[in-house]
Amino acid sequence: MPQQANQPLPAGYVLNGYRIEKPLSSGGFSIVYLARDESGTPFAIKEYLPSSLALRSDGVEVSIADEANLSVFRHGLKCFFEEGRALAMISHPNVVRVENFFRANETCYMVMQYVRGRTLQFHIQRHRHEFTEPFIRRIFIHLMNGLREVHASKLLHLDIKPANIFISMEGRPVLLDFGAARITLSEEAMKLKPMYTAGFAAPEHYRFKPGELGPWSDIYSVGATIYTCIAGTPPQAGDQREEKDHMIPLRTLARQDYSDDLYQLVDDCLAVDYMKRPQTAYELQRRLMSEPGVEKRGFLETINRPLSKLFSR
Amino acid sequence: MRFTIFQDSRLGDRKGNEDRVGYSYSRDVLLMVIADGMGGHEQGEVAAEIAVTEITRRFQQEARNRLRRPFEFLVSSIQAAHRAIVSHAVEHNLLECPRTTCVACIVQNGRAFWAHAGDSRLYVLRQGALIAATQDHSKVQQMIDAGEITPEAAARHPDRNKIYSCLGGVVPPLIDTGRDIGLEVGDTIVLSTDGFWTQIPANILGGMVRKQSVLDLLPGLLTEAQRRAQGESDNLSVVAMTWENQDDARLPDTQALDDQQFATSTNTTAQLDSAAPAADDVTDEDIERAIAEIQSAIRKVPR
Numbered sequence: 001m002p003q004q005a006n007q008p009l010p011a012g013y014v015l016n017g018y019r020i021e022k023p024l025s026s027g028g029f030s031i032v033y034l035a036r037d038e039s040g041t042p043f044a045i046k047e048y049l050p051s052s053l054a055l056r057s058d059g060v061e062v063s064i065a066d067e068a069n070l071s072v073f074r075h076g077l078k079c080f081f082e083e084g085r086a087l088a089m090i091s092h093p094n095v096v097r098v099e100n101f102f103r104a105n106e107t108c109y110m111v112m113q114y115v116r117g118r119t120l121q122f123h124i125q126r127h128r129h130e131f132t133e134p135f136i137r138r139i140f141i142h143l144m145n146g147l148r149e150v151h152a153s154k155l156l157h158l159d160i161k162p163a164n165i166f167i168s169m170e171g172r173p174v175l176l177d178f179g180a181a182r183i184t185l186s187e188e189a190m191k192l193k194p195m196y197t198a199g200f201a202a203p204e205h206y207r208f209k210p211g212e213l214g215p216w217s218d219i220y221s222v223g224a225t226i227y228t229c230i231a232g233t234p235p236q237a238g239d240q241r242e243e244k245d246h247m248i249p250l251r252t253l254a255r256q257d258y259s260d261d262l263y264q265l266v267d268d269c270l271a272v273d274y275m276k277r278p279q280t281a282y283e284l285q286r287r288l289m290s291e292p293g294v295e296k297r298g299f300l301e302t303i304n305r306p307l308s309k310l311f312s313r
Numbered sequence: 314m315r316f317t318i319f320q321d322s323r324l325g326d327r328k329g330n331e332d333r334v335g336y337s338y339s340r341d342v343l344l345m346v347i348a349d350g351m352g353g354h355e356q357g358e359v360a361a362e363i364a365v366t367e368i369t370r371r372f373q374q375e376a377r378n379r380l381r382r383p384f385e386f387l388v389s390s391i392q393a394a395h396r397a398i399v400s401h402a403v404e405h406n407l408l409e410c411p412r413t414t415c416v417a418c419i420v421q422n423g424r425a426f427w428a429h430a431g432d433s434r435l436y437v438l439r440q441g442a443l444i445a446a447t448q449d450h451s452k453v454q455q456m457i458d459a460g461e462i463t464p465e466a467a468a469r470h471p472d473r474n475k476i477y478s479c480l481g482g483v484v485p486p487l488i489d490t491g492r493d494i495g496l497e498v499g500d501t502i503v504l505s506t507d508g509f510w511t512q513i514p515a516n517i518l519g520g521m522v523r524k525q526s527v528l529d530l531l532p533g534l535l536t537e538a539q540r541r542a543q544g545e546s547d548n549l550s551v552v553a554m555t556w557e558n559q560d561d562a563r564l565p566d567t568q569a570l571d572d573q574q575f576a577t578s579t580n581t582t583a584q585l586d587s588a589a590p591a592a593d594d595v596t597d598e599d600i601e602r603a604i605a606e607i608q609s610a611i612r613k614v615p616r
Binding site: 063070074077078081084085088089090091098099100101102103106108 | 381382385388389599600601603604606607608610611614615
């Protein structure tokens with residue numbers, strides 16, 4: 001069967017009481033729609049639809065492109081459940097909230113809180129000049145609260161990048177799209193290609209040896225995300241860096257002054273050797289908090305450090 | 314649905330029966346399945362037993378009303394049976410994984426769907442003629458297809474028992490699906506193992522099925538097949554179903570069953586400790602359970 005793009009559900013289609021307005025995004029595993037319930041409250045609904053396995057060329061029901069893939073499709077569904085289950089257990093302002101989960105059209109749907117705002121990617125493209133060190137630190141310190149919660153739930157995000165970080169209208173970062181979030185050991189699951197975004201995925205992610213993946217893999221992606229905030233482009237892809245590291249030093253790409261400490265921190269997060277990175281979100285968060293993020297510190301500011309620390313929280 | 318069904322499995326001239334047969338039906342769906350455990354391998358009987366048990370179990374789980382996608386059901390349940398056999402071998406530290414052929418057929422909405430792996434066969438007979446059949450996954454069939462030998466020579470070929478697709482093998486089974494066929498009154502679907510089909514040619518079977526009910530015909534034909542093997546008969550098994558006039562009120566109708574009730578008959582011995590589904594398998598029930606769990610987690614966590 002030829003590979004075809006999956007058709008999104010049509011606008012106006014009523015799915016289990018939610019009226020579909022439009023697709024917001026689509027990825028290798030899913031399509032996310034904006035939808036409203038009867039009272040008009042907006043939600044983001046994610047539809048499990050791995051494009052390599054399932055197909056919807058017309059109508060609303062999903063069919064499996066190759067019959068032999070049914071069990072793999074179902075296995076992927078299990079991963080989708082793991083994502084839903086993990087997210088359902090997390091209630092944190094910096095992690096997208098799951099509101100409902102159901103089955104329809106031969107596949108499954110996850111209803112999430114709809115956050116008004118823009119992705120970090122949008123802000124990087126439009127307002128990079130506003131990415132001062134204090135702003136970057138504040139965003140990522142908050143984001144690490146969410147990531148700590150994710151890791152505490154024994155889940156890895158595995159696809160942290162500017163497009164998956166939402167900045168709400170109030171300036172709160174929210175971690176989205178746990179579509180890649182999974183660790184599976186079985187052979188069947190390997191058929192579901194590990195999802196990665198070049199530039200943001202850690203080198204070990206390309207190998208997809210589950211034993212090597214850990215919180216440090218997400219830390220790499222956070223490092224790459226901060227790098228992008230400053231440089232405007234992501235660093236060289238992890239797999240290439242492993243062969244020959246041509247990553248452009250961040251300092252040469254920066255358009256404004258940042259502290260040596262921040263450059264060093266990004267560099268540490270982006271270590272090719274995962275043992276050399278900050279190992280946990282907590283460790284990274286502490287380091288983000290430990291420097292006030294003022295360009296050039298005078299003697300007096302050094303004295304005030306403990307106070308600044310309080311402010312930066 | 315109105316149909317006449319017959320099944321039997323005979324020892325032949327062997328010491329043990331490694332064939333397993335079964336059928337199960339609800340008001341609207343019928344499953345027929347046959348598996349021939351492989352003698353050259355340890356516990357071929359166990360493999361056939363697991364295949365029939367697992368496929369029947371999944372059928373009863375998923376075909377509560379009708380199967381939405383019969384071919385997908387057939388393929389995924391044959392794959393699941395394969396994994397269950399492999400798991401059994403792992404759990405029991407068997408040196409060699411037991412193997413079996415398998416052919417399974419679904420009838421619903423007046424249509425027949427089937428899938429197979431190996432050299433157990435399915436025939437669709439209409440007015441005495443063979444209108445559809447499975448193609449054996451066997452070495453001799455490949456040779457026939459390549460024009461190297463004639464079907465007659467195949468019956469005597471030393472490699473006639475060699476097959477290249479089975480459940481329980483090192484590689485997952487190659488599963489072929491048949492096209493679905495709309496059934497006409499009098500059509501007969503016959504599933505059989507090689508102990509039977511090597512002795513009774515399809516055209517003879519077709520001619521006889523036309524004149525006699527499967528219930529009257531097949532017991533004698535099984536005896537005849539064994540006799541023809543001249544003291545060297547393999548196990549022989551048949552499941553046969555004739556599609557009847559759906560409006561003939563004299564014939565039993567599956568609508569007499571209660572909703573979601575199944576009538577089932579197999580020659581499985583239920584000696585297995587359990588035909589547990591393979592660990593990485595996701596059934597409809599698993600899906601429902603996962604959704605229920607997620608929903609309960611959503612309710613529990615304060616928002």
